[in-house]
Amino acid sequence: MSSVRPSTATDLPAPVRTISAPFHVDYTYVAGVGRSVYLRGMAERRFLARRCPGCGQVYFPAPQHCARCLQVLDPPFEIPGTGAVSTFCIVNLPFPGQLVEPPYVVAYINLDGTGNKLQHRVLEVAPGDVAVGMQVEPVWTDDDRLEPSLASVRYFRPADPALRDGGHDA
Ligand SMILES: [Zn+2]
Numbered sequence: 663m664s665s666v667r668p669s670t671a672t673d674l675p676a677p678v679r680t681i682s683a684p685f686h687v688d689y690t691y692v693a694g695v696g697r698s699v700y701l702r703g704m705a706e707r708r709f710l711a712r713r714c715p716g717c718g719q720v721y722f723p724a725p726q727h728c729a730r731c732l733q734v735l736d737p738p739f740e741i742p743g744t745g746a747v748s749t750f751c752i753v754n755l756p757f758p759g760q761l762v763e764p765p766y767v768v769a770y771i772n773l774d775g776t777g778n779k780l781q782h783r784v785l786e787v788a789p790g791d792v793a794v795g796m797q798v799e800p801v802w803t804d805d806d807r808l809e810p811s812l813a814s815v816r817y818f819r820p821a822d823p824a825l826r827d828g829g830h831d832a
Contacts (some may be wrong), residue, residue, distance in 0.1 A: 694725075694726060695726045696712070696724055696725040696726030696727070696735065697723060697724075697725065697726075699712065699724060699738045700722065700723035700724060701810035701811060702810055703738070703740075704808070704809070704810055704811055704812060704814040704815070705808050705809055705810040705814060706808070707802050707808065707814070708740050709722060709740060709741045709742065709743040709773065709800075710722075710724075710738040710739070710740060710741075711724055711738065711739060711740075711741045711773075711775065711776055712724035712735035712736055712737070712738050712739070713735065713736045713739075714728035714730070714731065714733055714735055714736070715733055715734075715735075715736050716728060716730075716731040716733040717730050717731045717733075719777045719778075720741075720775060720776045720777050720778075721735065721776065721777070721778055722741060722773050722776045722778065722780065723780075724738070741773060741774060741775045741776065742774060742775075743773065743799065743800040743815075744773070744774050744797065744798065744799045744800075744821060745771040745772050745773040745774050745776075745780070745797070745798055745818075746771065746772050746774075746795055746796065746797055746798070747769045747770075747771060747772075747784065747792060747793065747794055747795060747796045747798060748769070748770040748771060748772045748779050748794065749769065749770050749794060750767050750768065750769035750770070750784065750792055750794070751767070751768055751769075752765050752766070752767055752789040752790075752792075753765060753766050753767070753768055762783060762785070765789045766783060766784075766785060766789060767783065767784040767785070767787070767789050767792045768781065768782070768783055768784070769781070769782065769783075769784045769792065769798075769818070771784075771798060771818060782812070782815065782817060782818050783817040783818065784796075784798055784817065784818050784819065784820075785801075785817040785818075785819055786801075786817075786819035786820065786826040786827060787819065787820050787825055787826055787827055788827050791825065791827075796820060796825070797820065797821040797822065798818040798819060798820060798821055799818060799819060799820075799821045800815045800817075800818055801815070801816050801817050801818065801819055802814060802815060802816065803815070803816050
């Protein structure tokens with residue numbers, strides 16, 4: 663009678679940690695009436711927000727209907743695009759497709775005049791100098807690279823020039 667020896671880690675081949683599985687998907691994104699307003703604004707260097715006539719919530723980006731009371735939002739109006747850091751993280755790990763070399767900051771930003779938050783990078787500042795409440799402003803891409811997407815805003819930076827390090831650009 664043979665004995666069954668329990669396997670150990672030394673009996674197993676090295677674990678597979680990554681695989682390469684490229685794929686391609688073609689799709690059509692339909693922004694809808696509400697999101698189209700925001701996207702067209704991005705192509706024109708404009709932050710277009712909308713207010714709910716029912717509860718007063720101001721959205722950027724704005725959908726067509728209020729998420730809280732389902733009313734159709736009022737016509738768009740322009741906001742400056744400035745805001746304050748609400749929360750943030752420092753990205754230290756590299757990953758495929760990354761646009762900025764780590765370390766850098768990704769933050770939720772309370773845009774002035776709105777009731778929701780926008781996620782974006784905060785650059786031109788040492789990550790350790792970013793703080794909750796820091797006032798930030800958008801940095802737009804060049805005119806020939808403007809498009810109907812949030813990519814038209816390259817990143818946010820401290821509104822106070824004295825807080826900028828000027829060294830980390832994207
Ligand atoms: Zn509402």
